[in-house]
Structure formats: structure tokens, C-alpha cells
Amino acid sequence: xxxxxxxxxxxxxxxxxxxxxxxxxxxxxxxxxxxxxxxxxxxxxxxxxxxxxxxxxxxxxxxxxxxxxxxxxxxxxxxxxxxxxxxxxxxxxxxxxxxxxxxxxxxxxxxxxxxxxxxxxxxxxxxxxxxxxxxxxxxxxxxxxxxxxxxxxxxxxxxxxxxxxxxxxxxxxxxxxxxxxxxxxxxxxxxxxxxxxxxxxxxxxxxxxxxxxxxxxxxxxxxxxxxxxxxxxxxxxxxxxxxxxxxxxxxxxxxxxxxxxxxxxxxxxxxxxxxxxxxxxxxxxxxxxxxxxxxxxxxxxxxxxxxxxxxxxxxxxxxxxxxxxxxxxxxxxxxxxxxxxxxxxxxxxxxxxxxxxxxxxxxxxxxxxxxxxxxxxxxxxxxxxxxxxxxxxxxxxxxxxxxxxxxxxxxxxxxxxxxxxxxxxxxxxxxxxxxxxxxxxxxxxxxxxxxxxxxxxxxxxxxx
Amino acid sequence: xxxxxxxxxxxxxxxxxxxxxxxxxxxxxxxxxxxxxxxxxxxxxxxxxxxxxxxxxxxxxxxxxxxxxxxxxxxxxxxxxxxxxxxxxxxxxxxxxxxxxxxxxxxxxxxxxxxxxxxxxxxxxxxxxxxxxxxxxxxxxxxxxxxxxxxxxxxxxxxxxxxxxxxxxxxxxxxxxxxxxxxxxxxxxxxxxxxxxxxxxxxxxxxxxxxxxxxxxxxxxxxxxxxxxxxxxxxxxxxxxxxxxxxxxxxxxxxxxxxxxxxxxxxxxxxxxxxxxxxxxxxxxxxxxxxxxxxxxxxxxxxxxxxxxxxx
Numbered sequence: 001x002x003x004x005x006x007x008x009x010x011x012x013x014x015x016x017x018x019x020x021x022x023x024x025x026x027x028x029x030x031x032x033x034x035x036x037x038x039x040x041x042x043x044x045x046x047x048x049x050x051x052x053x054x055x056x057x058x059x060x061x062x063x064x065x066x067x068x069x070x071x072x073x074x075x076x077x078x079x080x081x082x083x084x085x086x087x088x089x090x091x092x093x094x095x096x097x098x099x100x101x102x103x104x105x106x107x108x109x110x111x112x113x114x115x116x117x118x119x120x121x122x123x124x125x126x127x128x129x130x131x132x133x134x135x136x137x138x139x140x141x142x143x144x145x146x147x148x149x150x151x152x153x154x155x156x157x158x159x160x161x162x163x164x165x166x167x168x169x170x171x172x173x174x175x176x177x178x179x180x181x182x183x184x185x186x187x188x189x190x191x192x193x194x195x196x197x198x199x200x201x202x203x204x205x206x207x208x209x210x211x212x213x214x215x216x217x218x219x220x221x222x223x224x225x226x227x228x229x230x231x232x233x234x235x236x237x238x239x240x241x242x243x244x245x246x247x248x249x250x251x252x253x254x255x256x257x258x259x260x261x262x263x264x265x266x267x268x269x270x271x272x273x274x275x276x277x278x279x280x281x282x283x284x285x286x287x288x289x290x291x292x293x294x295x296x297x298x299x300x301x302x303x304x305x306x307x308x309x310x311x312x313x314x315x316x317x318x319x320x321x322x323x324x325x326x327x328x329x330x331x332x333x334x335x336x337x338x339x340x341x342x343x344x345x346x347x348x349x350x351x352x353x354x355x356x357x358x359x360x361x362x363x364x365x366x367x368x369x370x371x372x373x374x375x376x377x378x379x380x381x382x383x384x385x386x387x388x389x390x391x392x393x394x395x396x397x398x399x400x401x402x403x404x405x406x407x408x409x410x411x412x413x414x415x416x417x418x419x420x421x422x423x424x425x426x427x428x429x430x431x432x433x434x435x436x437x438x439x440x441x442x443x444x445x446x447x448x449x450x451x452x453x454x455x456x457x458x459x460x461x462x463x464x
Numbered sequence: 465x466x467x468x469x470x471x472x473x474x475x476x477x478x479x480x481x482x483x484x485x486x487x488x489x490x491x492x493x494x495x496x497x498x499x500x501x502x503x504x505x506x507x508x509x510x511x512x513x514x515x516x517x518x519x520x521x522x523x524x525x526x527x528x529x530x531x532x533x534x535x536x537x538x539x540x541x542x543x544x545x546x547x548x549x550x551x552x553x554x555x556x557x558x559x560x561x562x563x564x565x566x567x568x569x570x571x572x573x574x575x576x577x578x579x580x581x582x583x584x585x586x587x588x589x590x591x592x593x594x595x596x597x598x599x600x601x602x603x604x605x606x607x608x609x610x611x612x613x614x615x616x617x618x619x620x621x622x623x624x625x626x627x628x629x630x631x632x633x634x635x636x637x638x639x640x641x642x643x644x645x646x647x648x649x650x651x652x653x654x655x656x657x658x659x660x661x662x663x664x665x666x667x668x669x670x671x672x673x674x675x676x677x678x679x680x681x682x683x684x685x686x687x688x689x690x691x692x693x694x695x696x697x698x699x700x701x702x703x704x705x706x707x708x709x710x711x712x713x714x715x716x717x718x719x720x721x722x723x724x725x726x727x728x729x730x731x732x733x734x735x736x737x738x739x740x741x742x743x744x745x746x747x748x749x750x751x752x753x754x755x756x757x758x759x760x761x762x763x764x765x766x767x768x769x770x771x772x773x774x775x776x
Contacts, residue, residue, distance in 0.1 A: 054585075108561055280508075292720045292724040293716075295719040296716035307711070343662075343720070343731065346716055347662060347666070351669070357708050394608060398601050401600050401604065402665075408593060
């Protein structure tokens with residue numbers, strides 16, 4: 001009975017893997033949990049730009065982890081502005097950020113976007129109500145800052161003008177981030193969160209003058225032309241200090257403070273590496289690798305069938321199941337497939353084959369020494385297992401060291417390789433333990449010699 | 465079949481490959497920009513007429529890039545290597561990296577196949593960290609093998625022998641890189657490093673399979689002398705080694721080398737040779753040294769007049 005339970009278990013896993021591997025998978029949706037399932041291809045297969053950024057500070061200067069996280073966040077929001085899907089912005093090591101932009105062909109455009117400094121503006125929105133202003137939150141607006149010949153502010157006078165939509169209107173910038181000194185999160189006496197800001201001396205004077213004239217008006221805080229917050233001026237603000245109140249949680253307040261502080265990046269970043277793969281080269285590589293893989297697989301299947309006969313066929317089934325599960329895991333985890341990643345997959349396939357070959361060689365030995373079939377299967381498997389286990393553990397250990405090496409240095413190709421190999425080795429251990437063994441027992445157990453008095457024709461079935 | 469009896473012959477064969485390779489390595493490995501820093505630009509000319517390398521170099525010079533080297537990589541593609549372009553202004557750099565400047569000068573449609581640019585500091589760090597990674601991996605493997613074989617006498621030797629054989633494989637692969645660099649203009653890049661690390665992983669995997677047989681047999685035949693035992697174990701696992709390595713993995717890699725993309729060819733060839741070396745060294749180096757160690761043969765080397773050199 002146990003055998004059938006294992007078989008049902010294997011069947012379930014295979015069905016699950018097959019479901020995951022269905023093209024155009026709609027993904028998983030359980031309640032609010034959503035996860036798209038698709039094959040993630042690396043830059044070297046789809047083409048694109050990879051940029052490695054490094055904190056542009058002397059090597060002896062310690063770069064705070066917090067500042068790097070903030071920088072990453074800012075870079076990510078800028079990159080998102082490019083409108084490319086599946087961008088990836090990640091911290092690697094202590095002082096680097098890797099940016100991956102699939103589908104982009106021009107590295108300079110990408111670098112320009114990443115390196116652009118954020119522009120923080122305090123925009124005068126007198127003339128509209130807070131309700132109207134609130135509708136602008138998150139919207140892109142136009143301001144007169146930096147406009148050609150914007151010496152006289154184009155103050156919106158509201159009623160007298162033809163109604164221009166709020167986003168079309170050109171607003172006046174009262175102050176910019178250059179006037180700001182710091183911004184921090186603080187709590188009010190009632191326990192609510194707010195953002196306290198401090199201006200430079202000159203900025204403080206400008207701010208006091210401006211707020212004095214505009215009590216009751218809306219002063220929008222705008223980063224890179226996107227409205228972040230629309231507080232109303234309560235009073236003339238002296239001493240260059242002010243608070244932004246609003247319906248903040250700690251996180252939203254902190255985020256605003258960060259954006260105010262670091263409209264520009266918290267740490268200067270320089271480009272230390274760019275890699276551009278043209279889309280044609282990527283597709284070419286992918287196609288050729290797939291063809292090569294198919295040819296290699298065909299040779300292996302042929303060899304296994306001819307040399308090991310029946311067990312060989314079982315091995316092929318086991319390897320197909322292995323491939324199915326591994327690929328499903330790549331899609332599910334997800335693991336991004338790069339060229340070295342595909343190589344890692346092929347090599348772990350070799351590893352899975354090795355496990356089968358080890359078992360079969362032992363099986364043959366046991367059969368040659370005159371053991372009965374069932375005994376030979378059990379012993380062959382038992383004898384092969386320690387070498388399969390130990391050799392695969394050694395590979396996993398190496399993968400582990402490789403992955404650390406890759407993530408420390410930002411060598412993403414090494415990470416991809418180590419990861420695909422490790423996943424493959426895990427699955428190959430699983431298929432060796434369960435699939436090959438169960439199938440062997442099941443198939444060989446059902447072979448009955450036609451004439452019970454005749455021994456099994458080992459030469460025919462096992463190629464001995 | 466007495467394989468171990470010819471062990472010094474196998475040591476000599478390995479040294480015959482490794483020594484020239486190491487001399488070439490000492491003369492300078494062709495390191496790619498991944499390690500040295502610099503830029504690499506590969507472009508395709510739609511017309512199929514690639515301009516002479518000298519003219520392209522001259523164009524680079526005009527753009528302010530003084531150290532470009534250019535070589536054709538196929539009928540319609542060119543590969544240029546040059547510095548990291550730190551001192552070049554953004555506009556000029558954009559002209560180069562987009563291929564626009566070549567299209568203009570040579571009046572052709574130019575596609576950028578790839579453009580890589582690595583700062584010198586990154587390169588040095590990659591090389592340094594790679595060395596550390598290999599060192600750590602080796603140490604972990606020695607410990608792991610010593611642990612797995614703890615039931616045997618001198619369990620530690622198995623780990624050390626596996627690592628010596630692994631160093632042999634690394635030396636073979638590096639030699640191949642050095643020779644390939646001289647003959648085919650190969651470069652030691654991050655992909656080469658990945659291949660090397662794979663070879664290391666599988667080399668160890670292979671040694672463990674052979675050692676496992678010794679482990680098993682030494683429990684079965686307690687009275688057998690060590691050399692006979694090891695020889696017996698090698699022969700028992702030979703079929704598996706041949707089938708796994710030659711028939712399956714090597715075929716797979718051969719297919720990859722022959723039909724895979726250009727990017728993968730060098731990678732596949734290095735793996736092909738490296739993994740073969742891994743299998744070879746499990747039998748002819750790792751197991752052999754184990755026997756040399758057990759017999760303490762080095763005591764005889766010099767007494768006899770030092771006819772045979774010490775293994776690598």
C-alpha cells in the first residue's frame with residue numbers, strides 16, 4: 001500500500017508542476033494573495049541594460065545601510081518612470097545597487113534617468129480649496145520653476161481666467177529643496193505623526209514671508225513634478241521651522257520625510273558597470289541554447305534507452321518528471337533564467353542522470369551476483385544512496401558559497417547559476433529518492449516471466 | 465586491470481598539460497574587462513561589409529578613446545575593447561554606445577549587440593572575491609568529506625586528496641584558458657569563472673562517488689591491502705564514471721558547444737574539458753594520491769634517485 005501512496009504523491013506533484021508550467025498561467029489568487037506565474041528570462045536572453053551603481057564616497061567612509069535603502073527606493077521610483085515592465089532594482093553588497101532594465105537598448109538613457117537628481121518644490125496653490133488640491137495628490141502638475149523667462153510668477157488668479165484643468169495650469173513655485181535643511185518625523189501631543197521641517201536661514205526668511213501672505217492657502221509639496229502632499233498654511237511660520245500635518249502613519253510620515261530630505265539621493269552614486277545586450281543577441285542565444293538542449297537531451301535519451309534498457313526508460317521518465325518539477329519551481333519561486341542559469345539547469349540534469357546511473361549500475365551488479373530482482377532493487381538503491389547524497393551535498397555547499405560570492409560582488413550571473421543549480425540538485429535528490437525507486441518497484445514488480453520455471457531474461461530487460 | 469600500477473604515468477600526463485599551461489598563465493592570462501575594468505562593444509553592420517579595424521580604431525581616437533582594439537567576430541560583426549571612458553563626456557559616450565557614430569562614418573545600418581563597461585575597482589574586487597570564494601568552498605569541502613568519511617582511518621586524507629585533485633582540475637581549466645587565449649583570443653571573464661566554479665563543484669562530486677566505493681569496500685574487505693582495495697573500487701565505479709561523464713554530461717555540453725550561441729561556446733568547451741578532467745582526476749589523481757600517501761611513497765622517490773617527480 002505504501003508504494004501506491006508514494007505513487008499518488010508523485011502523481012499529485014507532477015500534476016501540480018504541469019499546472020504551473022501551462023503557458024499563460026493566470027497565476028495564483030487566494031483571497032488577497034496574488035502571484036503571477038511566468039518564466040522569468042534574464043537580460044542576456046531578452047536584451048536590456050544592467051547598470052551597477054556604487055556609492056561615490058571614499059572607500060574608507062562607511063555607507064549607512066539606511067541611506068543605501070533610501071537610495072535604492074529613490075532609484076527604483078525613477079526607474080519606474082521609464083515605463084519599462086519587470087525592472088529590478090536591488091542592493092548588492094554594502095555600497096552597490098544593481099538596476100536591471102529589460103527591453104531598453106540605450107544605456108545612456110537609462111543612466112541619465114538613474115542619475116537624475118530629484119527636484120523638490122513648494123508650490124503656491126492659493127486660489128483653490130483644500131478639497132480641490134487633494135484631488136491633485138499623486139498627479140503630475142506644471143510649475144514655473146526653471147521655465148524660460150519665468151521672472152514674473154504666473155500666479156493663478158482663478159475666477160477671471162478661463163477654467164483650465166488643475167493639471168494643465170502652470171503653478172508658481174515658492175521655494176525649492178535647496179531652501180530646505182532637514183525633515184524629520186515627530187509626534188504631536190495627541191500621538192499623531194507629523195513631519196517637522198527646518199529651512200536654511202535664507203529659506204526660512206522666504207518661507208516666513210510667503211506663509212505670512214498666504215494664511216489659509218494650500219502649499220503643495222511637489223517632488224519631480226508629482227504632488228506628494230497638500231497641507232494648508234495655518235499661520236505665518238517664523239524661525240524657519242514648520243510642520244506638515246496630515247493623516248499620517250509612521251511609515252507614510254517617514255517616507256515623506258525621506259523624500260523631503262533626499263529629493264536628491266542621500267548618497268552620491270556613480271556608475272561602475274553597464275552591460276547592454278541587444279535584443280537580437282539575446283533571442284539568438286535563447287533559441288540556440290534551446291536547440292542545443294533538445295539535441296543533448298535526445299542523445300541522452302537514446303543512450304539511456306539502448307544501454308540500460310528498461311531501467312533506462314524509467315530513468316528517462318524520472319528525468320522528465322525532474323525537468324517538469326524544476327521548471328515549475330523556476331516559474332514559481334521565481335528564478336530568473338539567464339544563460340549561465342540554463343547551463344546550471346543542464347548540469348543539474350546531468351546530476352539527476354548521474355543519480356539514476358549510479359542506482360542502475362548497482363542494480364546490475366546485484367543482479368550479476370545472482371540476487372533476486374526485488375532484493376537487487378532494494379540493495380542497489382541502498383548502496384547507491386550514500387554516494388548520491390554526499391556528492392550532491394558537496395555540490396549544494398559549493399552553490400551556497402557561489403551565491404554568497406555573487407550577491408556580495410553584484411555578479412548577478414553567478415547568483416543565477418548557483419540558484420538554478422541548487423534548485424536542480426534538490427529536485428534531483430527528490431526524484432532519485434522517490435520517483436526512480438517507486439517506478440522501478442512498480443514496473444519491475446509487475447514483470448512476471450511468462451513461464452514461471454524460466455528465470456527472467458536479464459539480458460533483454462537490463463542489458464546485462 | 466591494474467590502473468593504480470601506472471599512477472606515475474598518469475601524474476606525468478597531467479603535468480605535461482599543466483606545466484606548459486602554468487607557464488603561459490605566468491606570462492599573463494588574457495583577463496577580460498570583468499577583472500581588469502574597461503569597455504567592450506560589439507556591433508553588427510547590416511550590409512555585411514565591416515570596415516577595416518584600423519579605420520574603426522582611428523574613429524575611436526577621434527572620439528577621444530585612445531586605447532581601442534578592434535577585431536572582427538564574424539562576417540558582419542566587430543568587437544571593440546577600450547577603456548572605461550571615465551573622461552569622456554556623456555554626449556560622446558552616447559554616440560559610441562548607441563552605435564550612431566559608426567553608422568554615420570561607415571554609412572551603414574549599425575546594431576549594438578552588446579555593450580559592457582566595468583570600472584577598474586569592480587574588476588579587482590571580483591577577482592579577489594572569486595579567490596576567496598574558491599578558498600572557502602575548498603575548506604568547506606575538506607571538512608565535509610572528513611566528516612562523511614569519519615568511520616575510516618585517516619578520514620582527513622580523503623578531503624585533502626579531493627582538494628589536491630580539485631586543484632589539478634582548476635590548473636587544467638586555467639591552462640586551457642591560457643592556451644585558448646593564445647590561440648583563439650579567448651578572454652577570462654565572469655562566465656569563465658562560473659565554468660571554473662562548476663568544474664570545482666562537480667569535481668568534488670565525482671571524487672566523493674569514487675571515495676564512497678572505497679569507503680564501502682573497506683568495510684567489506686577488511687584484510688585486503690589498501691592499494692588493491694582502491695584499485696578494485698576504481699574499477700567498480702569506472703562504468704558509472706564513463707556513463708555519467710562521457711555519455712551524458714559530455715554529450716550535453718558538446719551539443720551546447722556545437723549548437724549553442726556564441727556566448728555559450730567558450731563556456732561549454734571549458735566545462736567539457738573541466739568536467740572530463742574532474743572525472744579523470746577522481747580516478748587517476750585523487751585515488752592515486754591516496755595510495756601514494758598510504759604507502760608513504762615519497763620516502764622512496766629520492767632513495768631511488770628521484771626518477772619520478774612529485775605529483776602536483
